[in-house]
Amino acid sequence: xxxxxxxxxxxxxxxxxxxxxxxxxxxxxxxxxxxxxxxxxxxxxxxxxxxxxxxxxxxxxxxxxxxxxxxxxxxxxxxxxxxxxxxxxxxxxxxxxxxxxxxxxxxxxxxxxxxxxxxxxxxxxxxxxxxxxxxxxxxxxxxxxxxxxxxxxxxxxxxxxxxxxxxxxxxxxxxxxxxxxxxxxxxxxxxxxxxxxxxxxxxxxxxxxxxxxxxxxxxxxxxxxxxxxxxxxxxxxxxxxxxxxxxxxxxxxxxxxxxxxxxxxxxxxxxxxxxxxxxxxxxxxxxxxxxxxxxxxxxxxxx
Amino acid sequence: xxxxxxxxxxxxxxxxxxxxxxxxxxxxxxxxxxxxxxxxxxxxxxxxxxxxxxxxxxxxxxxxxxxxxxxxxxxxxxxxxxxxxxxxxxxxxxxxxxxxxxxxxxxxxxxxxxxxxxxxxxxxxxxxxxxxxxxxxxxxxxxxxxxxxxxxxxxxxxxxxxxxxxxxxxxxxxxxxxxxxxxxxxxxxxxxxxxxxxxxxxxxxxxxxxxxxxxxxxxxxxxxxxxxxxxxxxxxxxxxxxxxxxxxxxxxxxxxxxxxxxxxxxxxxxxxxxxxxxxxxxxxxxxxxxxxxxxxxxxxxxxxxxxxxxxxxxxxxxxxxxxxxxxxxxxxxxxxxx
Numbered sequence: 001x002x003x004x005x006x007x008x009x010x011x012x013x014x015x016x017x018x019x020x021x022x023x024x025x026x027x028x029x030x031x032x033x034x035x036x037x038x039x040x041x042x043x044x045x046x047x048x049x050x051x052x053x054x055x056x057x058x059x060x061x062x063x064x065x066x067x068x069x070x071x072x073x074x075x076x077x078x079x080x081x082x083x084x085x086x087x088x089x090x091x092x093x094x095x096x097x098x099x100x101x102x103x104x105x106x107x108x109x110x111x112x113x114x115x116x117x118x119x120x121x122x123x124x125x126x127x128x129x130x131x132x133x134x135x136x137x138x139x140x141x142x143x144x145x146x147x148x149x150x151x152x153x154x155x156x157x158x159x160x161x162x163x164x165x166x167x168x169x170x171x172x173x174x175x176x177x178x179x180x181x182x183x184x185x186x187x188x189x190x191x192x193x194x195x196x197x198x199x200x201x202x203x204x205x206x207x208x209x210x211x212x213x214x215x216x217x218x219x220x221x222x223x224x225x226x227x228x229x230x231x232x233x234x235x236x237x238x239x240x241x242x243x244x245x246x247x248x249x250x251x252x253x254x255x256x257x258x259x260x261x262x263x264x265x266x267x268x269x270x271x272x273x274x275x276x277x278x279x280x281x282x283x284x285x286x287x288x289x290x291x292x293x294x295x296x297x298x299x300x301x302x303x
Numbered sequence: 304x305x306x307x308x309x310x311x312x313x314x315x316x317x318x319x320x321x322x323x324x325x326x327x328x329x330x331x332x333x334x335x336x337x338x339x340x341x342x343x344x345x346x347x348x349x350x351x352x353x354x355x356x357x358x359x360x361x362x363x364x365x366x367x368x369x370x371x372x373x374x375x376x377x378x379x380x381x382x383x384x385x386x387x388x389x390x391x392x393x394x395x396x397x398x399x400x401x402x403x404x405x406x407x408x409x410x411x412x413x414x415x416x417x418x419x420x421x422x423x424x425x426x427x428x429x430x431x432x433x434x435x436x437x438x439x440x441x442x443x444x445x446x447x448x449x450x451x452x453x454x455x456x457x458x459x460x461x462x463x464x465x466x467x468x469x470x471x472x473x474x475x476x477x478x479x480x481x482x483x484x485x486x487x488x489x490x491x492x493x494x495x496x497x498x499x500x501x502x503x504x505x506x507x508x509x510x511x512x513x514x515x516x517x518x519x520x521x522x523x524x525x526x527x528x529x530x531x532x533x534x535x536x537x538x539x540x541x542x543x544x545x546x547x548x549x550x551x552x553x554x555x556x557x558x559x560x561x562x563x564x565x566x567x568x569x570x571x572x573x574x575x576x577x578x579x580x581x582x583x584x585x586x587x588x589x590x591x592x593x594x595x596x597x598x599x600x601x602x603x604x605x606x607x608x609x610x611x612x613x614x615x616x617x618x619x620x621x622x623x624x625x626x627x628x629x630x631x632x633x634x635x636x637x638x639x640x641x
Contacts, residue, residue, distance in 0.1 A: 033401035035341070035408070097596055106603070109339045112401050113539065114599050116341060120536050121592030127585035235532075239412050242405045277420045284409035288394065291406065295398050 003150040005268040011157055011226060013264020014164035017257035018219035019237055020244035021171060022212025028188040028251030029208045030102075032111040036093065037216060037241060038234030039122035044086040044217025045224040045233065046126055049135055052078035068155035070140040071225065079221045083214040090213035091206060093118055119235070126231040134228040137221075160222045167215060168257045175253055180207055188251055240267070240283040247290045249300025259298060262286075306446055313449040315565060316558070320456040321518040323557035325538045327463050327550060328510030334548035334609070335471060336503040337483040338392075339400065342407030343511060343538050345414035348530035349387055350380035350512025351519035352418065355431045358520075365431075366424050373437055373520055380516035381509040388508020392501045403504075411532060418527040430526030434519050452521060459517060460554065463510065467550050479503055533588065537564065540595045548609030555607060564591070 019041055026034045055062045055074040062074035097114050144152035175181040180203075186194040187204045195201050216234075223233055244263045248255025267282045290297065325347060332338045340346075354376035356367035391410055395403040418425045425431065436442070438451045470476050481489040482496045490496060519525045537560065545556020567587050575583040598605065 027401075033405055035404075097600070100600055104600075107337070109337065109400055109404070110599060110603070112339055112404050113543075114596055116536070116539070117592045117595040117599070120532070121589050121596070124585040124588035124592065128582050128589065131582060239409055242408070246402070246405070278416060281413050281416050284413045287406065287409050291394050291398065291402060295402070 002272060004152060005272050006265065007147075007151050007153050007157070009265030009268030010161060010261060011222075011264070012267060013261035014161055014257075015219045015222050015260075016237065016240045016244050016264050017260025018164055018167060018215045018222075019241045020248065020256040020260045021168070021253050022216050023241050023245040024248060024250055024252065024256040025184075025208050025212050027245060029184060030098070030111075030205065032108050032115065033242065035112065035115040035238065036119040036122060037115075037212065038236075038238035039119050039126075040086055040090060040213040040216035040234065041220040041223065041237060042126055042229075042231055042234035043089055043122065043220070044082050044213070045220030045229045046130055046135075046231075047082035047085045047217065048075065048078045048221045049130075049137065049224065049229055051081050052137060065138075065140065069159065070138045070142050070154075070156055075137055075221070075225070079218065082221065083217045086213045086217035086220075087210035090209040093122075094205070094209050119238075123231055123235060130231065132231055134230050135224075136228055137225050156225055160226060163218065164222070164257075167218060168253065171211070171215070172253050174211075180204070184208065236280065239280065239287070240264075243283040243287040243290070246295075247286060247297055249297030252297070252299035255297060255299035310445055310449050313446075313453045315562070317449070317453045317456050317521055318518075319558040319561040320453070320460050320554075321514055321521060322538065322541060322561050323460050323554040324456075324463060324514035324517060325511050326541050326545070326553040326557045327460070327467060328507040328514060329538055329542050330507075330547060330550060330553040331467065331470075331503050331510065332507035333542065334550075334553070335476060335479045335483070336500055336507075337400075338396070338500060338504050338507075339404040340407045340504075340507070341404050341535060342391075342409070342411035342414075343535040344530040344532060345407070345411035346384045346388060346508045346511040347515035347518070347534060348414050348418060348525075348527075349384045350515030351525045351530070352425055352431070352515075353383040353512070354380040354516035355434045355519050355525055356424070358435050359431060359433055360435075364423070365426060373435060376520070377513055377516045381513040384512020384515070385505045385509030388511075389501065389505040392504035392508075396500050396504065397497050411530075411535065415527055415530060418530065425527075428527060430524060430529075432524045434523050434525065436520055436523050456517060456521070459513075464550055464554065471550070475499070475502075536588075536591065536595075537561075540591050542605075543595060543598050543603075544605055546605030546607035546609065549605070549607045552605055552607035552609075556605065559606075560591075 019037065022040065023034060023037050026032070026037065052062075052071075052074040055078060056072070061072075062077070063072040065072055097118055098111060101111055101114055142154040142156060144154050144157075146152050173181075175184060183194070183199045183204050184207065186197075186199055187201055191201060194204075219237075220229075220234065223229075223237075227233075240260075240263050244259040245256055246259075247262065248257070248259035263283055263286055266286060267279055270282045271279055325343060328346075329340060329343060332340050354373075357369050357371045357379050358373055358376035359368050360370045361368035387410065391406050392403070395406045418430075419428055421427075436452070437455055438448055441448045441451060478489065478494050478499050481492070482494065482499055486496050538557075541556040541560040542553055543556070544560055545554070546552030564587070567590065568584075571580060571583040571587060
């Protein structure tokens with residue numbers, strides 16, 4: 001078997017993991033499966049694309065590649081702005097839709113359905129604005145460096161992996177070591193009780209949206225840098241995201257990342273065995289297996 | 304009125320009625336039982352492909368082509384989709400409610416992949432053609448042909464409607480509602496929530512399969528791109544607009560939303576230049592999406608809404624008593640005799 005599959009799996013897996021953290025946080029704190037989460041990935045990537053394009057047209061200096069990477073300073077700057085914009089988009093959707101449904105105290109499943117409607121609306125808006133033609137941050141080609149053991153990776157890929165690891169550690173520390181992290185875990189345990197003891201539930205909810213959407217945006221930029229940008233990129237990741245969130249155990253950030261890597265690696269190896277056309281089915285098989293064997297996931301608690 | 308106009312009207316209504324069948328299936332799952340199915344397109348596709356494989360004449364490079372009667376194909380379609388629904392339900396219904404949604408979403412993705420990749424079975428991206436159409440011998444007379452096809456679907460929808468109305472008002476239907484409204488109370492009365500939900504989900508899935516078969520035989524050709532998530536979305540919009548929980552609402556919503564869809568598609572192709580039409584079609588989806596969210600926010604009952612009281616016995620209570628016992632009841636009772 002080609003050892004390069006390990007590299008491909010780790011890269012896809014870290015994107016899935018970053019997205020799955022957002023899914024697992026919304027699921028455990030807002031208590032619904034958000035089908036619109038994949039759209040934050042696509043919108044994040046397109047935000048970054050638009051901003052880095054604007055920066056590039058402002059000054060060519062932004063486009064000169066940094067060191068060994070394929071992109072100039074326009075992309076890191078654009079990513080920071082795009083994270084903020086994607087967070088803002090999530091807050092906007094919450095204010096327009098989910099917040100109002102929460103206020104009506106409707107059934108959970110109404111929220112799921114609304115997220116389904118929001119997903120199609122957001123995706124089709126992207127298709128309308130940017131058309132469905134694939135786009136790229138940079139047209140430069142990169143040569144993969146040998147890493148030993150038959151593995152090869154481009155500088156962009158190594159950087160993405162490093163950033164993913166940093167972000168997961170940061171989110172984990174945020175949840176376990178800070179006041180807002182403790183509040184988030186309290187709300188996920190029991191929203192009413194957390195409100196009674198003086199935790200600002202609305203602030204927690206805003207944090208969840210911004211955090212989840214920001215991580216999704218980074219995943220989108222990574223996918224755009226290493227693969228391509230399409231309006232359907234988030235939708236295609238949705239099933240792997242859910243599979244990873246459930247496999248990791250709902251509410252567990254390290255679980256979501258680990259499960260993301262498992263899903264990514266399984267996809268990469270399975271593609272070698274049964275062919276790339278079945279890639280999308282792998283996540284479904286994993287999902288069914290988890291629901292059948294261990295519905296609470298790796299790190300979750302049984303209900 | 305010209306023949307073309309009647310022909311178009313018949314075509315439009317036939318299409319709308321195939322959607323009405325899917326909607327009726329979804330109403331059993333969501334409207335009566337509260338089960339959220341995001342994989343409608345997958346179940347419809349299973350029905351369409353099963354019926355196509357059973358009824359098409361033998362083809363060289365493809366498995367199937369059993370050349371069976373159309374009715375056998377339709378029954379097979381309903382059975383196959385029902386069985387898949389049963390299996391997925393069995394896997395997820397005992398878990399959290401959104402796991403079913405995620406799993407059905409997975410079904411739609413997996414079915415779409417199978418349709419694309421199992422070329423020996425499904426014809427791959429080119430799909431299956433020459434699916435026998437009812438009354439094919441009359442194809443020389445377009446008017447009679449389309450009206451007869453419409454007639455078949457009207458009969459199917461009517462039979463389904465009557466059967467489902469009967470089911471809703473049966474003890475079985477009342478248990479479903481009881482479980483949806485208050486599971487603990489239903490459990491306390493000795494009703495197994497999981498079993499009833501599973502039955503409802505399988506029946507709904509089977510009806511969707513039947514609808515897929517009907518659609519396939521009416522158009523005569525199927526391909527994987529007919530069963531994109533868009534289809535799921537349209538059917539949801541239909542049921543929510545018409546009024547979930549109400550079978551007449553499901554049919555009304557299907558005809559109405561399909562009408563809006565067809566009209567806006569015509570408007571898009573008339574207003575926008577050919578190179579911009581793909582973009583404008585995306586706007587169409589945005590419009591339906593916003594409408595769905597707006598209805599969820601503003602009028603979750605839909606146009607017709609659910610008839611809250613289905614028991615014949617409650618209808619016999621005196622008006623005063625009924626007003627006090629069921630305060631939010633503003634629907635006409637189906638039995639009003641004192």
